[in-house]
Amino acid sequence: MPLVGDLSGQTRLPAVRWAVAFCLALTLLGALPRLARASVVAHAAGVADGCANASVPATNAASRAMRDAVVCLVNHERALYHLPALKQVHKLTVSAQNYTAEMVRDDFFSHTAPNGSTPGARIAATGYHWSWAGENIASGFPTPLAVVTGWMNSQGHCYNMLAPVFSDIGVGVIANAVSSASEPSTWTQDFGLPMVAAAPSRDWGPANSCQH
Numbered sequence: 001m002p003l004v005g006d007l008s009g010q011t012r013l014p015a016v017r018w019a020v021a022f023c024l025a026l027t028l029l030g031a032l033p034r035l036a037r038a039s040v041v042a043h044a045a046g047v048a049d050g051c052a053n054a055s056v057p058a059t060n061a062a063s064r065a066m067r068d069a070v071v072c073l074v075n076h077e078r079a080l081y082h083l084p085a086l087k088q089v090h091k092l093t094v095s096a097q098n099y100t101a102e103m104v105r106d107d108f109f110s111h112t113a114p115n116g117s118t119p120g121a122r123i124a125a126t127g128y129h130w131s132w133a134g135e136n137i138a139s140g141f142p143t144p145l146a147v148v149t150g151w152m153n154s155q156g157h158c159y160n161m162l163a164p165v166f167s168d169i170g171v172g173v174i175a176n177a178v179s180s181a182s183e184p185s186t187w188t189q190d191f192g193l194p195m196v197a198a199a200p201s202r203d204w205g206p207a208n209s210c211q212h
Helices: 015-031 045-050 063-080 090-106 119-125 144-152 155-162
Strands: 003-010 130-139 168-174 186-194
Touching (some): 090 130, 090 186, 119 130
Antiparallel strands (some): 003 130
């Protein structure tokens, strides 16, 4: 079965509340480890033809093409709710790609790496100084459309993709899956808002409407 995991957080919360949000996100990860694709209704299916390579397996395509397709599909979802589009940022792409490769290489599936690194720390290590940051991970979804569909139909992942405070995105993809997934390809989305930037929107309605 495909695997999904989400994590989001932000530095403006007091330290105690940040720690609670971090733990709750990890608890949610444990509650969402396996997503039956047959039960998923694709929000993005109607625009697959408008996003190049959306239905092409990652095993048959260049990483850049897969990243562009994921971003296109995410921005279509955001446009449906009149949210500003996310732009690909190299530093977030580096963070997402490196972590995707690490999960596949070391065969684990978690937001916390065996060496203890966390999403916020990995993003900051690229030189991206963030005030808001989030991460989605998945394994066992073969195409951009499949993984975005899975994320959109999972509350925490949908929340990250429709969060109004994010302006930037980076996508990582490896054609191989972690061993606990039954189909190919592993994916990471890293989201961010730079420290000095204002949030592009204040409309939390779409994110808050993500299905439970």
